[in-house]
Amino acid sequence: MQEQFPSIIQSIMKTSQDMWQKGWAEANGGNISLRLEKEQVPVCSPKSDWIPLGCSLPELSKECFLVTGTGRYLRNIALFPWKNIGIIELDETASGYRILEGFEPTGKPTSELAAHLMTHASIKKAYNNSKRAVIHTHAPSLIALTYALTLDSALLSKLLWQCHVECIVGFPSGIEFIPWMMAGSKDIGEATAMALARRPLAVWQFHGVFGTGRNLDEAFGLIDMAEKAASIFLLAKSTGCIRHAPTVEQLRSIAENFKGVPEESFLNADTTAFFR
Template sequence: MNVLEQEFIKGFVRMCSDGFAQGWHERNGGNLTYRMKDEDIESVKNAFSYQRDWYPIQTEVPYLKGEYFLVTGSGKYFRNVELDEEANIGIVEIDETGTKYRIVWGLKNGAVPTSELPSHLMNHEIKKLVTHGEHRVIYHCHATNVIALTFVLPLKDEIFTRELWEMATECPVVFPRGVGVVPWMVPGGKEIAVATSQLMKKYDVAIWAHHGIFCSGADFDLTFGLAHTVEKSAEILVKMLSMSSTKLQTITSDNFRDLAKAFQVTLPEEFL
């Protein structure tokens, strides 16, 4: 069966195109990874090649041993994914020690996985454990308005969460656990991977200061929708701050409590 005709491949490619259309992936910015299901692997395993070398992940992810991931490539443009899938994305296998990977499909002509692979895999491992396997998608994008806010708001979880919640009524329902904030760090290294993985034990969204959004979800629609909601709320906040530094009215703490009751979600009191 044609690999490119599989629904999980189509969903992955569509998410890349949708992110580019939003303006979140200038040049080769951003990355996307998907932890494949058994049925996904079964549907394409005849196309796998095991001839390529194993490479160190630069971190240890023992709970991901033997897993397969669909990933974007390092230096690749999201714009080009739909134009040539095999050149820009690929499937990697994690070895039995959780310390190495090899490419089994795609990423042709010597391409390699995203440089953020250590961050993605460390956070996949965390989300696999805390969601009991439900979460499968990790997405990083350069959401414009979120980045802008990291220059003017204190880099604190409770402040970012409360401000984003107040901008749109749906926000506490879409991300009821809030958002975490990582101060600026060099991208692609172990330090930012560790800092993000600590936040991902509690949140589904981490904001990387002056860099963008890093988020997790169960599938492509939910994960993209999460990033889209956070960025839309940030856009409203940017516009509101450009008009006035004072809110004449807003959603109050008691309003949030009423909302939580109506939608049967739990909102941490630390953000209220």
């Protein structure tokens, strides 16, 4: 990793490269944001005037974010970081932002900025200021499940818990299923922000997944775990003869072993039809 970049930039270079290598980030697909600590914000003159956000998020007053650029390819971040990412600062009421660094020469933040910032406002409050990373990506096996199966949050959560037994430890509160809405809209931004206050992951039907964490490693790791569970289901299903799946008692005992408290109503979801 190029040592001339601060560690926070190196972390987004590594995460975006991992997303590309996993096959989650074709063309300009996917976006990343990270709420910065004060000491991580560069001391520099702003590179733009204030730009309206179209909403106000007072929880994020004067916060600064590292964000990927609109139309930019995640796989190019490691090659040309300041062309493909930037740092923005929100104003006093968090109803506008200005660019402090990056998006060279004349770019701007991701078109999903509203969904990212609404999510940051929501998780900052829900997790007592501890969560700072949000990743959106096109993880193919999770997307495939939304085509193949009729899902809700309970069915999807239990299915993933059953298909990779680490999942009930990694995300005991489950994963939210969000039926199709227009990407980039206020509606999907609000639905995603509400979902991610309750659970660390949310799947957008026919589109992709959002993951949150204290840092990029944690957000990436949770998406990777869920995506692996979805892949295991599709692989087992492709054999045409799924014969076994973990029982509710087995899932509960795994969670207890790691001191996790799974969402009880999700354990009761009936996934038997998926395993026929």
